[in-house]
Amino acid sequence: MKEEKAKLIVQGMKEAGVDFAVGVPDAQFIEVYKMLERSESGIRYVGAANEAEAAGICMGAWAGGKKPALVIATSGLLVATYHIARINLLHEIPLLILIPYRGDLGDPRWLGMYQKTTEPALKAMDVPYRVVRRSEDVVRTIKECHESARAWLRSAAVLFTEEALW
Amino acid sequence: MVSRYALLKKLAGVVADDTLVVACIGNTTAFWGQLKEREANLFHVTLGMCTPVAHGLALALPKRKVVALDADGNLLLNLGSLGTVANEAAKNLTIIVFDNGNYLGSHKKEPGMRTATGGKMNLAKVAEASGIDSACMVDDAEAFEQKVKAALGSNGPHVIVAKIAALDDDRPEKSRRIPDPRQNKYEFAKYIERTEGVAILGGGLGNFG
Ligand SMILES: Cc1ncc(C[n+]2csc(CCOP(=O)(O)OP(=O)(O)O)c2C)c(N)n1
Ligand SMILES: [Mg+2]
Numbered sequence: 001m002k003e004e005k006a007k008l009i010v011q012g013m014k015e016a017g018v019d020f021a022v023g024v025p026d027a028q029f030i031e032v033y034k035m036l037e038r039s040e041s042g043i044r045y046v047g048a049a050n051e052a053e054a055a056g057i058c059m060g061a062w063a064g065g066k067k068p069a070l071v072i073a074t075s076g077l078l079v080a081t082y083h084i085a086r087i088n089l090l091h092e093i094p095l096l097i098l099i100p101y102r103g104d105l106g107d108p109r110w111l112g113m114y115q116k117t118t119e120p121a122l123k124a125m126d127v128p129y130r131v132v133r134r135s136e137d138v139v140r141t142i143k144e145c146h147e148s149a150r151a152w153l154r155s156a157a158v159l160f161t162e163e164a165l166w
Numbered sequence: 167m168v169s170r171y172a173l174l175k176k177l178a179g180v181v182a183d184d185t186l187v188v189a190c191i192g193n194t195t196a197f198w199g200q201l202k203e204r205e206a207n208l209f210h211v212t213l214g215m216c217t218p219v220a221h222g223l224a225l226a227l228p229k230r231k232v233v234a235l236d237a238d239g240n241l242l243l244n245l246g247s248l249g250t251v252a253n254e255a256a257k258n259l260t261i262i263v264f265d266n267g268n269y270l271g272s273h274k275k276e277p278g279m280r281t282a283t284g285g286k287m288n289l290a291k292v293a294e295a296s297g298i299d300s301a302c303m304v305d306d307a308e309a310f311e312q313k314v315k316a317a318l319g320s321n322g323p324h325v326i327v328a329k330i331a332a333l334d335d336d337r338p339e340k341s342r343r344i345p346d347p348r349q350n351k352y353e354f355a356k357y358i359e360r361t362e363g364v365a366i367l368g369g370g371l372g373n374f375g
Contacts, residue, residue: 061223
């Protein structure tokens with residue numbers, strides 16, 4: 001991932017008003033995590049041990065007045081499904097979920113299993129999502145998904161394919 | 167052995183009105199919700215999520231005291247969260263773990279199934295080895311009250327593992343309805359908005375026509 005593409009993700013988060021991020025890193029987004037961890041991003045990053053824990057930390061941060069983003073891998077989404085389902089369907093709390101989309105065009109590895117699991121999992125948890133395939137859509141989509149999630153009090157996700165991150 | 171309800175009664179006597187309390191699912195939520203009418207409660211937080219939710223709250227509101235009412239089976243699902251708590255070092259966070267060595271110990275008239283702490287595992291030592299210096303284990307009401315008071319009056323993070331009876335044989339009268347997760351969310355968020363001057367419930371139109 002090029003530095004300027006990672007910057008776009010962080011810029012989108014900042015323009016969306018995100019001030020708190022929690023996640024577990026993955027190779028595709030590692031530059032994003034590193035940027036978030038540096039304090040100049042203005043976003044407080046908390047590294048969790050498990051994506052389900054990360055979802056819980058986001059829920060607490062939201063209840064405390066923060067605007068959190070859950071930044072997780074497609075693998076991590078599967079780990080976090082129970083907690084995201086509780087948060088979205090039972091508590092109805094808006095998590096902004098940002099996921100680099102493994103297994104789509106541009107991915108140097110064939111990881112097609114995530115094509116089978118990611119969108120069906122989000123649908124099952126009733127989390128609306130957008131797939132971003134062009135880098136010029138990154139910032140706008142993060143902002144719109146965040147704004148909608150907060151207005152609806154429902155979670156929303158953005159999936160970034162490798163095509164958008166090249 | 168001391169009961170969960172006996173300890174919750176002690177807690178109700180010492181916790182300040184503006185201390186935020188996050189309760190895990192099961193009888194911890196059920197009993198705490200009967201004990202005290204207070205706005206500063208988040209209920210029904212499921213397995214593996216109680217300590218993380220309290221942690222997120224504590225990080226968001228560093229000037230507010232936050233207490234997690236966690237339980238052995240609940241915490242075991244996300245044990246790594248103790249390492250995160252240690253590293254983030256939120257001074258305002260106290261984690262109480264009601265450790266009955268049991269899953270669903272409280273559910274029926276007999277104990278449920280043994281957890282790892284009902285066997286060889288020691289959660290206070292796990293917390294300490296996770297990097298939480300203030301971690302202790304108590305097994306009676308007086309020690310519990312004293313540790314809770316000390317934790318609420320000093321910098322954390324603190325972990326208090328309370329060894330309790332496997333079965334909840336004393337339980338409160340059901341005197342009120344515990345708000346469901348959505349009602350609880352609205353009331354809690356409004357309370358935080360009012361007392362902290364932050365906007366939580368968002369900019370929806372409030373108009374579904
Ligand atoms: C992921 C998951 N697995 C299983 C359950 C079912 N379950 C609900 S409460 C509970 C017991 C939790 O044990 P503990 O935290 O020790 O609480 P206690 O019953 O002892 O109060 C279990 C296993 C669940 N809610 N979520
Ligand atoms: Mg138990």
